[in-house]
Amino acid sequence: MKNISEQLRNAQNRDRMLALYDAAPYPEVLQSSLPQTTPLLTHWINAVSGNENPALSNNSNLLVAGCGSGAEAFMLANLFPEAKVVGIDFSERSIAKAKELALTSTLSNISFEVADLMSADCKSYDSFDFILCHGVADYVSDPGILMQTLAGCLSEFGVIYMTANSPYHPAGRIRDAFSTLGIPPEAFTDSPDQRLVLQLITQLMGTDAKLLGLGTAPKAYLDVDIFPPIAHHDSMETWSRHAEEAGLYFSGSMDAPIGLLQLSDEQLPMLYKLGKAELSQWLANIYQRPGMQLLFSRKKLNEPNFELPALWDWHPRLDACLGLLPELGEDPNQLRSLTLRFQGLPDFVINSTAYDLEILRRCEGKLSLGQIRKSIAVDGNTDSLVACLYRAYHYGLLSD
Ligand SMILES: C[S@@+](CC[C@H](N)C(=O)[O-])C[C@H]1O[C@@H](n2cnc3c(N)ncnc32)[C@H](O)[C@@H]1O
Structure with missing residues (x-):
């Protein structure tokens, strides 16, 4: 139970955040092009919900939590x-703008x-197959x-895709440096x-801050993202714990597929015992990226x-990128590569033999x-083969 002064402070901070969002509805503040609409993210997300009940499909109920102007x-x-x-948001001005655009x-x-x-308002929103919550989680009181x-708000097989700042986001260090200077x-x-x-x-911070363009960012962006009254920047471990307490499972992060791109097949076997969540955690700790x-x-x-x-008993199913796979050809051991190119993300490449890719092609969920x-x-x-399947699994192309 929070004490009264903490409750009061939370309420004041919430109102200050709301005033900032009302003053400059997102995403006008900083034009961002999110990669989550790309086909890869659809594959990656649906691999977690399972192909029987895909989170993202034409039959789905989709919720954007903290949608700004939509x-x-x-x-x-x-x-x-x-x-x-x-789309839901607590900023009346943002929702008014979104409704205007919808008209x-x-x-x-x-x-x-x-x-x-953060209130009981949302009780009536339930059974969503997919919830997108981008740029919201760091700035709520709890x-x-x-x-x-x-x-x-989630359905039985639903998936939440959330972006959050990591503890390595430069905003915390910028605030500390400002405080030290009075x-x-x-x-x-x-x-x-x-x-x-x-x-x-x-300038002194180097890559992350420069990449994010923080030195020249508009004032409205600095107000809400760098110097807001509330900013958490929790770790992946903390988010896993919040999920567990809410009856959910942490099911992986983009750190896993992006991290696997850096590794050769020879380096992978030590990682085979790590599932999606563990691999994500392991790579996030190494990479220390600003966002998750x-x-x-x-x-x-x-x-x-x-x-x-044990792997021979698995009955995996390949997602719809089937058509991109090269034909087996005459030499099953010929090296082939399957490149998956998606806007906003590095190329996802599977370098393997024609035989490995033929096995991938035949994964329809029926045969082991x-x-x-x-x-x-x-006979190839x-x-x-195992490295090829491990990559395909973590890229979201293969699921159970
Ligand atoms: C950084 S903006 C991101 C908006 C949008 N997701 C985007 O990326 O374009 C955060 C949004 O979350 C909304 N928000 C913050 N706290 C909220 C809350 N407690 N309930 C509903 N919306 C909230 C804000 O009004 C704002 O529109």
Whole structure:
């Protein structure tokens, strides 16, 4: 139970955040192009929900929690014209803007409502197959309560895709550096002097701050993202704990597929025992990226055992990128590569033999890998097969 002064402080901070969002509805503040609409993210997300009940499809109910003026909701409604898309936000001004935009669009599958994710308002939102929550979690008074709300909105097989700042996001270090110079975060005013200090600090910080363009970012962005009254920047471990307390499972992050791109097949076997969540955690601790793209699901993943011979019993199913796979050809051991190119993300490449890729092609969920192997007339070398399957699994192309 929180004491009264803490409750009061939370309420004041919430009102200050709301005033900032009302003053500059997102995403106008900083035009961002999110990669979550790309096909890869659809594969990656649906691999967690399972192909039987895909989170993202034309039959899904989709919720954008903290939708601002609706950019993500419009993207989803365009991508899945038969799906029902609802956007909610506690900023009346943002929702008014989203509704105006909806009136001028031809989309009939989208609606917007004012609701506070931190209150009981959201009880009526339930059974969503997919919830997108981008750029919200770090700025609410209690991220655990946010997770409880989102869990309450989720269907039985639903998946939450959340982005959050990691403890390595430069904002915390910038605030500390300002405080040390006698400017507490709440006193940031973006005067010419303070802008110079910001540029100096971000220059000294190097890559992350420069990449995010923090030295020259608009004032409205600095107010809400760098110097807001609330900023958590929790770790992946903390988010896993919030998920568990809300009856959900942490089911992986984009750190896993992106991290695997850096590793050779020879380096992978030590990692075979790590499932999606563990691999994500392991790589996030090494990479220390400023942001995290996290998946949470209600259903616990049934993860394959990548140690042979157990792997031969797995009945995996390949997602729809089937057509991109090269034909087997005459030499099963010929090296082939399958490149998956998606906007906003590095290329996802599977370098393997024609034989490995033929096995991948035949994964329809009916036969076990052992049976598939027997169904191929030629006998190929299986040295690289497990690495090929492990990559495909973590890229979201193969699921149980
Ligand atoms: C950084 S903006 C991101 C908006 C949008 N997801 C995007 O990326 O374009 C955060 C949004 O979350 C909303 N928000 C913050 N706290 C909220 C709460 N407790 N309930 C509902 N919406 C909230 C804000 O009003 C704001 O529109």
